[in-house]
Amino acid sequence: MRINNYIEGSCVNGPGFRFCIWVQGCKRGCPGCFNKEACKMQGGQEMDISEIFRIINRKKYDGISVSGGEPFYQKNDLELLLKTAKEQKLNTLVFTGFLYEELLKDCSSILRYCDYLIDGPYIRELPSHCKYAGSGNQRYLKLRDGLIESDLTFSTEDSSECEIIINPDGIVTTTGFFDIL
Structure with a gap:
């Protein structure tokens, strides 16, 4: 899978503590677009799904979130990533520009x-209605077996949040959505 970046722990990119x-x-x-660097078709780094899960397995997560770029441009890798996450009892969230x-x-097999x-x-x-969009x-959709179970877009518990992460090398990463932007 060609990835732009990853974060080992977030609480603003989906429910719970996430990779x-x-x-x-x-x-x-x-x-x-607020992530133009990830939109370039070249760049990033190639990582095997097994390599990604070696990193994931270093901590206990509630789930994984996949964003981009556009995750559905890498259909086979995305399906394997999500399937492996489900096998490890992690919930999954995907951000996509597609409807x-x-x-x-x-x-449908990926969904x-x-x-x-x-x-x-x-x-x-268009200002967001929930903290994840x-x-x-x-829309913020809860799926079951690939079908919409519920639309959580207007859930009253969700409001805009952001995180600022500083890694040991001093690299600063912001994630989530800042109300001031």
């Missing part, structure tokens, strides 16, 4: 392994 992966590559071109209805056509899906293109001008048109 987060940003994949490399996206051709969608959403105006105002759920679009993914049903070609990616079976998604517990949560944030769907829809990023639109900077980047813009107001995006």
Whole structure:
């Protein structure tokens, strides 16, 4: 899987304590994209799914979150990543610029392994309705066996949050959504 970055522990990229992966590559071109570096089709680093899980298994997580770039451009790797996570009893969340209805056509086998899906293109001008989505048109969906179980977009417990992480080398990473942006 070609990834742009990962974080070993986040509480703002899905429910609970999570391992987060940003994949490399996206051709969608959403105006105002906040992760342009991950959109470049070249770059990042290639990692085997087994290598990713060696890192994941160093800590106890509630789940994994996959963002990008666009995760569904790497369908085979995404499916294996999510399937392996489910086998390890981790819940899964995928951020995508595609709509759920679009993914049903070609990616239903992958959706079976998604517990949560944030769907829809990023639109900077539309304020988000929940802490996990980047813009107001995006939905926060709970899935079961690839089908929508519930729409959590307007859940009253979810509000915008962000994290600032400083690793031992002094590298600063921000994740989540800042209300001031």
